[in-house]
Amino acid sequence: RLLPLVVQAEKDLGSPSLGAELYARTQRWQVLQAPNTMQAPFDRALQVGLRSSGNLQAGLQYAIETEANRFMLPQDAGYSSTNTPSDGTRLHAQGWINRPFREPGWWVTPSVLFNAASYQTDEPMPNGNTTASRVIPTFSLGGGAEFERKTEWLGRSLRQTLEPRVLYVNTPFRDQSGLPNFDSAGRDFNFTSIFSENAFSGVDRVSDSHQVTMGVTTRLLDAASGAEAGRLGVVQRYLLRDQRITPEGVPFTRSVSDIFLLGGATLGQGLSFDAALQYSPDIQRTVRTV
Secondary structure, three states, rough: OOOEEEEEEEEOOOOOOOOEEEEEEEEEEEEOOOOOOOOOOEEEEEEEEEEEEEEEEHHHHHEEEEEEEEOOOOOOOOOOOOOOOOEEEEEEEEEEOOOOOOEEOOEEEEEEEEEEEEEEEEEOOOOOEEEEEEEEEEEEEEEOOOOOEEEEEEEEEEEEEEEEEEEEEEEEEEEEEEEEEOOEOOOOOOOOOHHOOOOEEEEOOOEEEEEEEEEEEEEEEOOOOOOEEEEEEEEEEEEEEEEEEOOOOOOOOOOOOOOOEEEEEEOOEEEEEEEEEEOOOOEEEEEOOO
8 A cells, every 4th residue: 555665874883792873764655546545654754863782781781772853744645634744853762771681491681661752843733832852761571481391292202382471561651642643553462562562663652551461372392403383372461550542542441451362383395374363351252363
């Protein structure tokens, strides 16, 4: 539906211990529909940024990104004359610092994250201002374990793993309803996104959170090669308070999320099978299968 047109340049500024990259990009979108039946995303008339990551002393790791963006809607973007968002400029910085603790069979990682942004819009925001800024911190604590045993199936020597995992996230509520949304959208609900600190992609929206996510995966691995023969997993999120900033725009007041189950198998001859199921305990039925 959308054709991205991108021109970019990158320059590596890093060292063996600390990586750094300077980049510049312009990005435009062409809607491949006639007439236009969807709302096109913002073009990035100019994007300049610097990102860096690496290892610090005492086992600390970090990553940081700073960017300046000029956002402009393309012509015929698909908005009505009454709800067309304003073009604007955004300066942002986001990053994290953590300290992984890893031993054979288990790991624990406390992390501190931040997302800061400053906006200037061509047209006034809902509060009448053309400038705004905000800073949103996050604390997370993730951990897991890895157990394994020898087993056999159809005469094949295998190793079976059991991998429980937990993630605690605490992000305070910051009202973002009056701020521009240039590049944020809700993440797809899957086994990877449910273990992320933010329910949104992009920079402009950060979900408030006080929650614990718990899941477990078991895998069957070929004892000789280590290749994965099959896997099963289940995960669910438990909310310790209501979530007010959600991709749906409606506060999430349930104490538990949908249950997500996944499975996969390698069938041989280069063929594999994957399946996923999302079950809602609220309405007691499956809401999506893949």
